[in-house]
Amino acid sequence: DxxxxxxxxxxxxxxxxxxxxxxxxxxxxxxxxxxxxxxPSQGPEYVIHxxxxxxxxxxxSLAIAEDRKSSTLILHRATLRDAAVYYCILEWAYNQxxxxxxxxxxxxxxxx
Amino acid sequence: xxxxxxxxxxxxxxSGTSVKIECRSLDFQATTMFWYRQxxxxxxxxxxxxNEGSKATYEQGVEKDKFLINxxxxxLSTLTVTSAHPEDSSFYICSARTAVMNQPQHFGDxxxxxxx
Numbered sequence: 001d002x003x004x005x006x007x008x009x010x011x012x013x014x015x016x017x018x019x020x021x022x023x024x025x026x027x028x029x030x031x032x033x034x035x036x037x038x039x040p041s042q043g044p045e046y047v048i049h050x051x052x053x054x055x056x057x058x059x060x061s062l063a064i065a066e067d068r069k070s071s072t073l074i075l076h077r078a079t080l081r082d083a084a085v086y087y088c089i090l091e092w093a094y095n096q097x098x099x100x101x102x103x104x105x106x107x108x109x110x111x112x
Numbered sequence: 113x114x115x116x117x118x119x120x121x122x123x124x125x126x127s128g129t130s131v132k133i134e135c136r137s138l139d140f141q142a143t144t145m146f147w148y149r150q151x152x153x154x155x156x157x158x159x160x161x162x163n164e165g166s167k168a169t170y171e172q173g174v175e176k177d178k179f180l181i182n183x184x185x186x187x188l189s190t191l192t193v194t195s196a197h198p199e200d201s202s203f204y205i206c207s208a209r210t211a212v213m214n215q216p217q218h219f220g221d222x223x224x225x226x227x228x
Contacts (some may be wrong), residue, residue, distance in 0.1 A: 010149060041203075042221050042222065043219035043222075044207075044219045046216035046218065046219075087155070098144065098209055098213060098217070100144060100146075100156045100160050100207075100217060102148075102157075104155050105155060
């Protein structure tokens with residue numbers, strides 16, 4: 001399985017944008033990039049995913065490098081509820097039923 | 113959005129007891145369900161993948177006789193921890209997805225299992 005590398009932790013101020021980086025230098029052409037987040041004592045929550053083009057949804061934006069070896073999850077205005085562990089995961093297009101292998105993720109703290 | 117319900121959310125039981133955890137997809141047909149385990153301050157570890165009507169596929173190092181998985185319908189999967197011991201205490205999380213590839217998985221809120 002292709003690996004991802006994320007910083008262990010990041011800090012942000014409330015109301016400011018947050019850019020969460022993810023390196024995936026061994027990504028293959030058919031790997032999708034998924035982002036999930038996990039609040040304390042809860043199951044993970046889907047945030048966004050993409051293949052090649054940048055993606056936007058109501059929660060966040062995903063910026064994918066042209067060579068696809070890295071991506072950035074962008075939270076446009078951080079709130080206290082965005083404090084969570086954010087996981088960047090690669091999913092092979094034809095992976096056995098689409099299993100996700102979680103890395104350590106980035107723990108985001110948001111200061112008021 | 114899609115909802116996955118996991119029950120119970122918390123269970124405490126004595127060593128040697130078997131514990132069953134249910135995972136239900138409430139508003140979609142889950143052709144594939146996954147079971148994860150998470151220890152404090154650690155990431156999720158995939159335990160097994162189950163497809164409706166088939167035997168579960170376990171990840172390396174996960175004892176299939178210890179963690180029994182049943183996926184009898186498109187909306188329900190169960191994980192039974194047999195003869196549980198204190199080292200089985202953990203946060204167990206299920207997720208579900210449809211047959212459409214590269215779509216998000218939907219996660220339950222987890223079950224905290226404490227074995228005394």
